[in-house]
Every structure is written in structure tokens, then in C-alpha cells.
Amino acid sequence: MTPLTTVVSGPRARLFACFLRLGTQQASPLQLHTGASLAAKNHYEVLVLGGGSGGITMAARMKRRVGAENVAIVEPSERHFYQPIWTLVGAGAKQLSSSGRPTASVVPSGVEWIKARVVELNPDKNCIHTDNGKEISYKYLIIALGIQLDYEKIKGLPEGFDHPKIGSNYSVKTVEKTWKALQDFKEGNAIFTFPNTPVKCAGAPQKIMYLSEAYFRKTGKRSKANIIFNTSLGTIFGVKKYAAALQEIIQERNLTVNYKQNLIEVRADRQEAVFENLDKPGETQVISYEMLHVTPPMSSPDVLKTSPVADAAGWVDVDKETLQHKKYPNVFGIGDCTNLPTSKTAAAVAAQSGILDRTISLIMKNQKPIKKYDGYTSCPLVTGYNRVILAEFDYNAQPLETFPFDQSRERLTMYLMKADLMPFLYWNMMLRGYWGGPAFLRKVFHLGMS
Secondary structure: OOOOHHHHOOHHHHHHHHHHOOOOOOOOOOOOOOOOOOOOOOEEEEEEEOOOHHHHHHHHHHHHHHOHHHEEEEOOOOEEEOHHHHHHHHOOOOOHHHHEEEHHHHOOOOOEEEOOOEEEEEOOOOEEEEOOOOEEEEEEEEEOOOOEEOHHHOEOOOHHHHOOOEEOOOOOOOHHHHHHHHHHOOOEEEEEEEOOOOOEOOOHHHHHHHHHHHHHHHOOOHHHEEEEEEEOOOOOOOOHHHHHHHHHHHHHOOOEEEOOEEEEEEEOOOOEEEEEEOOOOOOEEEEEOOEEEOOOOEEOOHHHHOOOOEOOOOOEOEOOOOOEEOOOOOEEEOHHHEOOOOOEOHHHHHHHHHHHHHHHHHHHOOOOOOOOOOOOEEEEEEEEOOEEEEEEEOOOOOEOOOOOOOOOOOEHHHHHHHHHHHHHHHHHOHHHOOOOOOHHHHHHHHHHHO
């Protein structure tokens, strides 16, 4: 299949990119972070746990607040990935290599990168411990440890990925297996799953279904494919406006959706998937597959589950408006590891980062936070190789749209945003602390319409 890079990097996309940059501050040139400094410290004014989207973004913002020498990031991984693009990688529309960069290149210049894993948090003593035996203390702590993939909670995984016909867009190790399974499809059931746990990017499990259907049509295999979406949820999407649009697509493209069905076992050697009926405990169903895309169960990172900063479910317990911890005033959380009642996406992290920046700056001045996070999140629902429904909504599952048109309609422009412009904003703006979401654009458009 022809890569879509030629489609999404044309003059229209470049013009749109320039437009989106309006209202953002000028980003400084990228500077390579070369690793640990000559005099590593064991105390920092701001300590950031996690080098994912939330951690890097907040480190960049805190660098401007207190100086690079007073900020450190604890992160063991050598590479940093822009994971939202993996939906397109799994469908053959993007290369996996385009999604990752060395962690050293995204850690803000001058900020200490502590290449280790957090094994214990002790907020009562304002310190953490790492797997290399180091104790690091802090004045302010930002927790951005993301979400944990629990493939092993499905019987037969992750070892089942050693077999063909099965993939998962949620892991760098398995996303290309999705594309291979899609290419190798001949005839039978193509099954896509959604687990009975919180997940990051809750739209992704069905995005790959729409893309696969489009691929089957393009390659003349659609009549031989029985496409099944087995979801543990009771609805296709949590926001009624976008759910209605998706239901129309599901009917038009003859897709089968089964609700309250949770994947509990994969028999990869026999190409069988076992599902439990959540409405009828103990009732299971075995379905053979020609292609299986697995969305794994997910949970809070193990280090947080038993930590004093966690709520009863294991997530970082923060105020949903200020992102300040409910018990420890010098501890803050951002992104997937928190108990914020909104969809866990990179777009949510961008919006949260601006709020958290303001919250911390006021706390540092012994003032009360006033800026409030409204739960803004975004899910670009990819419905084909050149179409996206851009879902944007708040805590109340009410649309919070940026553009002055109906975003529940499939659009090429929104696909260009997803495929080309959002990665641009991520690498060049958000990770440098200059992109706090599209609130500025929303105000501009809505003022223009009033």
C-alpha cells in the first residue's frame, strides 16, 4: 500500500500548520540533552516522575519557572514515542520510525535526566527511591508516570504475539504486527477488542477497525471479511453527538458491534479468542479469527498502586480542577496516571499542562490556584485513510469543539490534523512547553462567529 505521507505533507497541510502556530509563543531551537550532568544532585526544587508527554512538557515549563538546574526527570527509557500515531502505523499509513526519538533529544536542555525507574514514593518525607538505590528529595513533585499495559491479564498473552494474525497498536513491540495481520488477511473474522478497564485513547480500539475495513475495501477483500468489534462497554462512545455519527458509519459499513464482551483468553496457536459476557457472569464465547487486534487491560503503574499518593483504585488522587494532590499540597499529577474523570489522551495532557503550570506557579508564591481545568480532551476518530471525526469534549461529556463547523462529520482536514499537524505540534510546541491545547483557537473562532 502506498504510504500516505505524500497526502499529508502537501501545501495545504503546511499552510494549516502555520495557521495553528498562531497564538503560541515562540519556541526556542531544539537542544540535545546529553545525559547526566557532571555533578548529579540528590535534591531538586521540582522533581518530575516520568518522561512521557506529561513529564517532558512539565519539565520544560518548570525550567522556565525555576531554572533548568533545579529540575530533574526520572525516566528509564532510552526512547520517547508519540504514541497517537501508532493507529496509523498499525494500518500501514505511517512508519513506526517516525513515532520515536531519543529521550535525550526531548529532555529540556540543562534539566537533569535521572535514567532510572521509580520504585517507591515517600511524600511524607518529600523523597522518592529509584531502582539503582538512589534517594532523591524534592520541594515539589510532579507525577507523570502514565498508564501500565497488562497484556498478561489475558490468558495466552503476551506470548501469543509470537504467532501470526494478531497485533496490538498499544505497544511498540506489537503495532507492526497489526499491519502484518492486516496485509495477510484472506478470509474470515477480523476481531477488534476493548477491555474492561480504563484505557488510554479510548477511541483507538475502534479506529483500527474502521481503517481495516477501508483497507479490505481497497484490496478487494471486504466481501470476505466479517468485521467484529467486541467491547466491554455498553456504548460505542461516551459522547452522544459523536456516538450517533459513529453508529451511522457502523451501519453503513456493515460492522458488527457486540457490547459487554470482554476478551479473557487468546489461543493464538488455534486462532481463537475467548470472551466473557459481562452481563452474564460465567458465560463465555469462543470465536475463531483470521485477524485479531487486542487492546490490553490497563491499570495504574504498580509503583503507584500501593503508594500514599494513590486513591483506592491506584490512581494519583488529585483535585480535578487544579491537579494538586488532595492530601499533599506540594505534589501534583498529570495525564494517564491520575484519577481525573476525563479521557486519557495526549490532548488532555496538553490542556492539563497549562493549568498545572499556573497552579504550581501560584503555590510557589503561597497563593491559591485559580485556573481551573474543565476536563478538555480530544479524540480524533480516524474513520478511514483520509477521514477523521474530531471529538472534543469536557468532564460532562459535552462537546467542547474548537472549529466553527460540525466536528461530528468526517473530514479530510481533520485527518490532516491527526496525521501531520498534531505530531508537528507535539514535537515542536507541546514538549517544549508552548502548547496548552486549542483554547486560544476556540476563543478566536467563537469571537469571530459572535
